[in-house]
Amino acid sequence: MQLVKVGLCAFGMSGKVFHAPFLKEHPGFFMSAIVERSKEESKDKYPDATIYRSVDEMLQNADIDVVVVNTPVQTHFEYVKMALEAGKNVIVEKPFTVSVSEAEELVNLAESKNLFLSVYQNRRFDRDYLQVQKVLAEGKLGNVREVEIRFDRFRTEPSSKEHKENHELNGSGAIHDLGSHLVDQATQFFGFPEKLFADVFSMKGADYANDYFEILLYYKNDLRVRLKSSVFTKEDHFAYKIHGNKGSFLQERTDNQENELTAGAIPTYGKDWTEPLKDTDGILNYFNENLETERVLTSTEPGNYMNYYQQIYEHIVFGYALPSLGNEVIQNMKIIEAALESSKKGKVLDLN
Known part of the structure; x- marks a missing residue:
């Protein structure tokens, strides 16, 4: 099975609840990196992930294919742009960015670099x-x-x-x-x-x-x-x-x-x-x-929120449809x- 390496931009509530558990249990993903600015709370459950002190440090040093931007929405534009410019595919939490203009700029950037940009709309799996x-x-x-x-x-x-x-x-x-x-x-x-x-x-x-x-x-x-x-x-x-x-x-x-x-x-x-x-x-x-x-x-x-990550994996490996792609969420x-x-x-x- 092809292994997809993932970096997590934060280990707060969303990281602990909505992302890390699924990335760990899905056999096609490997959580390679986690950003924790001062703590090391992730070490207990995710000892194989390298801890970085900033998103910039992770992007410069980590061996990752996909970045999960799960920080406060006011930082989404900055971090998604950094990740795309570093050549990484991106999953970003809803509501994507704080404005339509920011979201459109990111979608255009992803398309220009032939990278995917998906918004984590987990409630589609409720x-x-x-x-x-x-x-x-x-x-x-x-x-x-x-x-x-x-x-x-x-x-x-x-x-x-x-x-x-x-x-x-x-x-x-x-x-x-x-x-x-x-x-x-x-x-x-x-x-x-x-x-x-x-x-x-x-x-x-x-x-x-x-x-x-x-x-x-x-x-x-x-x-x-x-x-x-x-x-x-x-x-x-x-x-x-x-x-x-x-x-x-x-x-x-x-x-x-x-x-x-x-x-x-x-x-x-x-x-x-x-x-x-x-x-x-x-x-x-x-x-x-x-x-x-x-x-x-x-x-x-x-x-089952696992189905979101299963669809992400199938998009990467088999070219299947990308769930909640950025262009679609811009309409929202x-x-x-x-x-x-x-x-x-x-x-x-x-x-x-």
């Missing part, structure tokens, strides 16, 4: 997202007319993460963080909208970055898709509500991979590794072929930028 994708593909809802996708939390106090809470920093706030997932899901399901209207602000107060948003996407054929997130949501909602002319589907957000990984779960290669779902987590209510109403309680199949960033402008101006914006 069990709940995959279930919605399946239901839409089955066509039981008929012509879809109204959709709501939510990602809520109950975090009424500010976190200690400056890059997420400081309202003066470009790229901070919920619309770049959770919003990048919701926008990505909307565009994966329904494509790029024609217009949008948005309301974006901070429920914790004007001294903090936005922690609430509501984005209304206008599509052709009178489809409306509403994306919403709040940090003042103690009681869970259905994360997905999809209504068509033949029925409705309601889906809870039940993927637990992040929590299991944080608690120390070890993902396995080639099979499902998460805890099985004990209860139903969705409701499908529709007219069947006999025009009779069927109401079905549904259960999701396991999601255009929606985020337009949402901020719409909220500021209080008006519907035409995206064409």
